[in-house]
Amino acid sequence: MTGPAATVTPPGMRGFHTIAVMPNVVLYCADPLRPRAVDSHFAAEARRARELGGTVALVDHDALTRGDATAAVARVPKDTGPVWYRGWMVSAERYAALDAALRERGTRLATTPAMYRTAHELPGWYEVLASVTPESAWFAMEPGARPSTADVMAVAATLPPGAAVVKDHVKSRKHEPDAFHIADLAAAGDVHAVVTRFAERQGTDLAGGIVLRAWEPFRGAESRVWWVDGVPVATGPHPDADGDPEPPALDALRELVPRLDCRFVTTDVVRHADGRTRLVELGDGQVSDHPRDRDPTPLLTALLAA
CATH class of the missing domain: 3.30.1490 (Dna Ligase; domain 1)
Known part of the structure; x- marks a missing residue:
């Protein structure tokens, strides 16, 4: 397991500032029947994360949902630094408890509880994105x-x-x-x-x-766009879509999504009958499903470099 974040001062910058080197750690949900293994739904993605140089740790989602956040993070090594979560959906309250339990172990979530609530719940993101959504x-x-x-x-x-x-x-x-x-x-x-x-x-x-x-008249299938630090890093079909949707135009979203000040989000978008790109839903990227028949490399590469 990667240890705490180190700091490096680049050549020529001595005495000015340091740059934090963050550990590339992703928390995945454990398999309920095999607690030392990643849940089968996320296993392929976790395997690819390891191949790309990331470190995988496990969270007990069942313990988290029943209110025992301390037990949920018992397998997360201490003093890991900031981590991403990629797993099953949890409420904003449970997410905050997860972050608090991790902090007790010298670790924290890269997406803060405030960021998670903003992205996870419609009232959190609606005002910023009202111009592009119903x-x-x-x-x-x-x-x-x-x-x-x-x-x-x-x-x-x-x-x-x-x-x-x-x-x-x-x-x-x-x-x-x-x-x-x-x-x-x-x-x-x-x-x-x-x-x-x-x-x-x-x-x-x-x-x-x-x-x-x-209600608005839409045409075609939905796309899911993944954003890391306000930048779109991967685009593909919504997990419920049949086939490949028409690539969305992202001009308006490129301007608006960074205003949310959320590190990792998804936007589910579709074409309006008049051709405009419309936002169907915004979500926190940590609990957004990635189609298992699609290569997660672009997404994971961006996460591990963030």
């Missing part, structure tokens, strides 16, 4: 609560008339149309019914509250 509005709601018609329609009234979709701060149920698609925001009974079904099915997994997003 118009959205939301209200807070606890998991297990029943949305009121008044709350739902107050949010619906702020959106353009017509169709919309529903999600929480993190996820939708897009494969369940009756808990996802709203045909007409003016039809209060139908709007409330769709939102209620969504909330009920999310159950205790409901994140943050209810989000309504105006």
Whole structure:
């Protein structure tokens, strides 16, 4: 395992400043049945990370999700310095606990808890990216609560008339149309019914509250673009896409994504019917899935060099 970050002063710069040499460490989720091995979903990527000179350490995702962050990082060597996480999704609260537990071991996440929440939850990134994504509005709601018609329609009234979709701060149920698609925001009974079904099915997994997003006509399949320190480093199909989508135009995103001040994010983009590139979703890159039939080398090379 690579040790703590060292510092090197380049020739000719003595007495001016030092440059931190960061360890190239990636934390992957352990296999629940084989705790010394990487979860099979991430095994090929982890193997490639090692081939590129990175070091792999293991996190117990089950322990993390049940609230025992100390146990979750027990296999991470101490004094490792900053690390990337590449694993299953966790809530912003669990991520903060992961970072705190790592700091107790002389290690920290390269993506801070504040960065993670910004990228992971729609209200964190929406204001910066509002010009390139469907118009959205939301209200807070606890998991297990029943949305009121008044709350739902107050949010619906702020959106353009017509169709919309529903999600929480993190996820939708897009494969369940009756808990996802709203045909007409003016039809209060139908709007409330769709939102209620969504909330009920999310159950205790409901994140943050209810989000309504105006429906827009898209064409073609989604692309997923990976950004490290504000620079797009890899582009490919969304994991749910069939085939290779039309390459997205990234001019607007190149200007906006760096304003988030997040180290590692993904943007899921698609063409609007009028040809514009539209942002469907932004996520934290650490918990964004990479298609297993695609070479992760460009992504991992950028991460290990960051």
